Amino acid sequence: MSRAYNFAAGPAALPEAVLKTAQEELLEWRDAGASIVELSHRGPEFLEVAREAEADLRRLLTIPDDYAVLFLAGGATTQQALIALNFASPGQKADYVVTGHWGKTALKQVTPYVDINIAASGEDGGFRTIPARETWRLSKDAAYVHITANETIHGVEFRPAWGETPPDVGDVPLFADFSSSIASEPIDITRYGLIYGGAQKNLGPVGVSVLIVRRDLLERTGQPRANIFNYASHLQAESMLNTPPSYNWYLAGLVFKWMLAEGGVEEFARRSEEKSRLLYTTIDTSGGFYRNDVDPAVRSRMNVPFFLRDESLNDKFLIEAKDAGLISLKGHKVLGGMRASIYNAMPVEGVRVLAAFMKDFQNRHG
Incomplete structure (x- = not known):
């Protein structure tokens, strides 16, 4: 039985080559006599895995030495709360x-800890665009400015067509949730004070997060907090202050190696452009049978929500798509409709098959 093309938003598809390597190494990792998931996180075997993963991620994203890298348990939502406590x-x-659902979620996590200033929000327009930079009402003494680089549900992403990306926020450090777009194109890390993201979209499996932070920011006192919530303590312990999600970390490391072998972020930027252009063209040339409501200047390359003109066809679309080997296309409950998530692990061929299916479905039901 062949694997389907999986358009899930997260947990999302992993590269087949990574899954095969994990399968081969599941019972025994490199003559260790046991699986990596069974070995101590403080033992030499896992320390090798962890250090290789960090080195590969630094190479993949061109992370400068004055930035620390942490691998942490949980997802981006956990980090959203810890960011306020630490900085x-x-x-x-x-x-x-606030540019979508996950921007609003970030607000909820920090409400108990900081005086929030909503500098700009796209909610009044249904999160279909990003407010122009000149309309942002930034504070002069803010601890940081937080953005969501790509909104997984609403399909909105900071793109060059919108304006300077990343946006210039002056001397205040820019913090960004990159959960659903990290490693999909080159990033100038030095433009950010902190980047974070759950791994379960582009970097690996659910259960581990990556945080990249300028080292000098870790000197901030922040707020009273337990040591387990202190990023500086995690760094001092090489992300092993407590038992980490070691198998998830190992799998993420395999994904980093795969991305490097495939050509790195430059190659995935090219593929992402090709995939998203193909899918948006299919939608835009359908004569209204399909529609995407996002401002073209900020359309996401990673998550493409779309709607059928006749919503009574939704169930039929999903059933026939599954029969065609295309799964996880149902839209998030916040928006409804459909959503195709086309992260790095989704091959261009998968989007070609989806586009062909969409055209055929329109021909038969339009």
Whole structure:
């Protein structure tokens, strides 16, 4: 039985080559006599895995030495709460630019800890665009400015057609949730104070997060917190302050190696452009049978929500798509409709098959 093309938003598809390597190494990792998931995270075998993963990620994303890399348990939502605890003093303002569901989620996590300033929000327009940079109402004394680089549900992404990306926020450090677009194109890490993301979209499996932070920011006092919530302590312990999600970390490391072998972020930027252009063209040339409501200047390359003109065909579309080997296309409950997530692990051929199916479905039901 052949594997389907999986358009899930997260947990998302992993590269087949990575799954095969994990399968081969599941019972025994490199003559260790046991699986990597059974070995101590403090033993030499897992330390090798962890250090290789960090080195590969640094190479993949061109991370400067003055930035620390942490591998942490949980998802991006956990980091959203910890960011405020680590980098904002009690009562200090933090600026948030809200461009979709996950931007709103980030606000919920920090409400108990900081004085939130919503510098800009696209909610009044249904999160179909990003407010122009000149309309942002930034604070002069903010601890940081937070953005969501790509909104997984609403399909909105900071793109060059919108304006300077990343946006210039002056001397205040820019923090960004990159969960659903990290490693899909080159990033100038030095333009950010902190980048974070759950791994389960482009970097690996669910259960582990990556945080990249400028080292000098870790010197901030932040707020009273338990040591387990202190990023500086995690760094000192090489992300092993407590038992980490070691198998998830190992799998992420395999994904990093795969991306490097495939040509790195430059190659995935090319593929992402090809995949997203193909899918948006299919939607835009359908005569309204399909539609995407996002401002073209900020359309996501990773997550493409779309709607059928006749919503009574939704179930039929999903059933026939599954029969054609195309799964996980149902839209998020917040929006409804359909959504195709086309992360790095989705091959161009998978999007070609989806586009062909969409045209055929329109011909038969339009």
